[in-house]
Amino acid sequence: MEGEDKLQSEGQDKTPENALTKNCVGLIEERKRSISELLEGPTKYPRRxxxxxxxxxxxxxxxxxxxxxxxxxxxxxxxxxxxxxxxxKLEARDKLILDRLDSLEALFRSSSERLEKNLSSVLQLQSNQISEEPQSPLLPSASVSLSSVSTPLLPVTAQTSPSYSRQLAPSPIPSSNSAHSKSDRSSKSEYSFSIPEDHSTTWLHLIQRPQVSQLLSAPTKLLHSPLHLEIERLPLNFDSNVLLDLSQVQPLVISYFQNVNPFIALISPYSWESYYRTAMANGFQSGSESLVVLSALALGEAAQQVSITLIPSGAPIPGKELFSRAWLLVGRSLLSSSLIDLQALLLCSVYFFFLIRPLDSWNLISIVCSKVRAICSADLDLSADNRELLKRIYWNALIFESYILAELDLPHSGIECIEEQIGLPSGFLEPPVMPLTVPGTDEIWYFLADIALRKLLNRVHAMLYSKASRKMPISSFHPIVEELEFQLNQWYENLPSPIKFQFGKDKPTNRFSTMLRLRYYVCQSIIWRVYVEAALENNSLLKDERISRGALKCIEASLFRVENIDQQRDGHILYIWQGSLALVAQIILLMAISVSPVLSQLLPYPTAKITHIIRYSVKTMVLHGTFAPSIKIAANALLDAEQKWSERIGILLRT
Structure with missing residues (x-):
């Protein structure tokens, strides 16, 4: 990496700090060369x-x-x-990657302790030096434990090793759940991959920074909390007397298994026929199978649309009639702890994501999280397929909860603490006698990639945007962001070819690659955003090549994400709400950058094109704001900032 080359070039003197830094960089380079050797060579897949x-x-x-x-x-x-x-039943490619994982873990285990010790020593020396100098409000003196910096992102199909389920934040993350005490969280913090409480990644935290808040006409403290607005939101009304038309079920089934299940991998295609026959025998009026089937059909109908944001006002909401019937059956599942009921509740939460009802979704997810923890505590003797279903319920619950916690300050369930007991999904079993109707294949490539990226994103939030990290000097971020970027690139390199996207302007050939590419750039922009925020407060920091290079990476990633805002519709079932709020933060950041005399010089496009991109994205967010109050308040903040930003941009264009 260029940052590591920079460290080596600066280490001409024989100070202890430079010696440790050179040793640290050498270890990282050695690890990267070893990984490269392991991943090279011809691939021969064994016969199933x-x-x-x-x-x-x-x-x-x-x-x-x-x-x-x-x-x-x-x-x-x-x-x-x-x-x-x-x-x-493992696919051949699964077995190959798992075999390589064994070699990777042996390599990581041998070098992680030395790497961690050297990185911590470097940062301690840097902190000691900086603590002797006057500090700006942005750069208070502090030291930080880097117990997770050396933790690599494992290949997407790999089982997480206990040696690398490390603590993410410098301090344990206490849960707001009374049943989950601080001491409990502390004792299990080595497994923690949760987003920290009161993290500073959200758009609401971003606009409170001085160089950003000056774009707003009203003080930021007058803005309502997005959580406050969602809590006050009126509940949905479902028609309990709806008449179902199940004459055209098959297209909805196909739509679900083609467009929804690959994202969440929650229903085994080999179990669908059994579920459907049981639901039909019950007249779709009782039983967990009826709730699963009706929710899946509602999602299948929803997935036939481009996006709920493009549905004309007053038009019927796709899937709502089917979901209205399903909602009548939810009461029983709320009181049950069976896996099929937890599966059904998660499917309902996905439909609430489609409706852009994050708090309704969270209500169901939090129940599922609590019951999954109870099931794991009971140490039940589960069949192979039920163990696999439990894994998929667990990871979906963790991912969905992380989406919501990234934007709303809600209580944590603590579900990440049992990650080591769960393991990664590996595939449902093909039954000895195949059902007559198998609506799809059990593809879990996207799901596994999503798990790995979610873990990395949670790690990024915890290491760069927690309360403790806000007390760190900017120089302490250098090895952290370099390592997180390295892990992100390793995640990309390990993507299997069916979903591996290409960099560039061309849109990927399928919606799953499209969403992975957008989320890659979201993760990259968050990793490097710490440098942009620092440079907005103190332009002179850009004289440091590492900070200017990091700021440029953040700008390029944010600009790509905002420029391709319409591609978010490919993941409209799950990502409209969380993706919209993440986009608001990136748009606001680009506004502040474009009017900064120094940072604006890093923009790759002329001012006129930047202006067009930002104005189009603001209009899109205003449209999305009509579907959720938490998006609406963010869109209103954008409109407010756009006025003063336009004045300043107009001056730049005239000059």
Missing amino acids: RAIIACEVCRARKSKCDGGHPKCRLCIDLNAECVYRERGF
């Missing part, structure tokens, strides 16, 4: 084999017909026919 032979046929090395309760050979021999429990 069926695992259905009984013990007798295995011992005799005979072909087993897989009959139940006895196979043909055991009947002929009058022998006891015993089958092993079917193991998880």
Whole structure:
């Protein structure tokens, strides 16, 4: 990395700080070379084999017909026919990546302790030096524990090693949940991948910075809290007398498994026929299966639309009639702790995301999180498929909760503390006798990539935007952002080809690659934003090459995200609400940058094009604001800032 080369070039003297820095950089380079060697070379995928032979046929090395309760050979021999429990079916590419993971983990384990010790020593020396100098309000003196800086982002299909489930923040993150005490969180903080409470990533924190708040006409303290507005929001009314038309179900099923399930991987395609038959036998009026089926059909109808933000005012909301019938069945599932009921509640929460009702979604998610923790505490003996379903429920709950906690200051469930007990999903089992109707394949590539990126994003929030990090000197961020950027690039390099996007202006060929690319740039912009915020307060910091280079990366990532604002519709089922609020922060940041005499010189486009991009994005956010009060207040802040920003941009254009 250029930042590491910079450190080496500056280490000509023999001070202890430079010696430690050179040693640290050498370790990072050694690790990167080793990873590169592990990931190179020809790839030969092993042939998938069926695992259905009984013990007798295995011992005799005979072909087993897989009959139940006895196979043909055991009947002929009058022998006891015993089958092993079917193991998880791994795709060939899964096995290859997991094999490489073993080598990667051995490499990381051997170097992580030395790397962490050297990085911490460097930062301690830097903090000691800076503490002797006068501090600006932006750069107070402090030291920080870097127990997670050396933690790499593991490949997206890899099982997280206990050695690398590290504490993310310099201090434990206390839960607001009374059932989850501070001491409990502290004892399990080594597993923590939660977004910290009172983090400063949101647009509301950003506009309170002096160089940004001066764009607003009213004091920022007069703005209502987005959470306050969502709490006061009127509840939805669902028609309990709706008549269902299930004559055209198949297109909705196909739409769900093509456009929704790959994002969340929550329903096994091999279980769908059983769910649907049970629901139909109950007349879709009772039972957990009915709730699962109706919610999935509602999402399938919703996924047939481009985006809820483009539906004309007064037009029917897609899927709402199906979801109205499903909502009548939710009461029973709220009181149950069965996996199928938790699965059903998560599907309902996804539909609330589609409706841009984040607090309604959170109400269901928090219940699921509590029950998942209870299930793990009970240490139940689950079948292979139920264990797999539990993993998918867990990761969806953690991801959905993180979306909401990133924008609203709500209580944490603490679900991230049991991550080590859960593990990563690996695929539902194909039944010995395939159902007549299998509506899709069990593709989990996107889901696994989303898990890995969510963990990294939570780590970024905790290490760069927590209360403790706000007390760090800017120089202490250098090794942290370099390492987080390295982990983000490792995540990208490990994406499988079906969803791996290309950098550039061309839109990816499928919606899943499109969303991963947008979220890659969101993560990159957040990683490097600390330098832009510092430079807005003190322009002279840009004389440091590392800070100017980091600010440029943030600007380029934010500009790409805002310039391609319409691509967010590809993930409209899940991402409209959280994506809109993240975009508001990036738009405000670009406004402040474009009127800064120094930072504006880093913009890759002329002022006229920047102006067009920002004005179009503000109009888009105003449209989105009609669907949720938390977006509306952010859009109103943008409109307010746009007036003064336009005046200053007009002066720049005339000159």
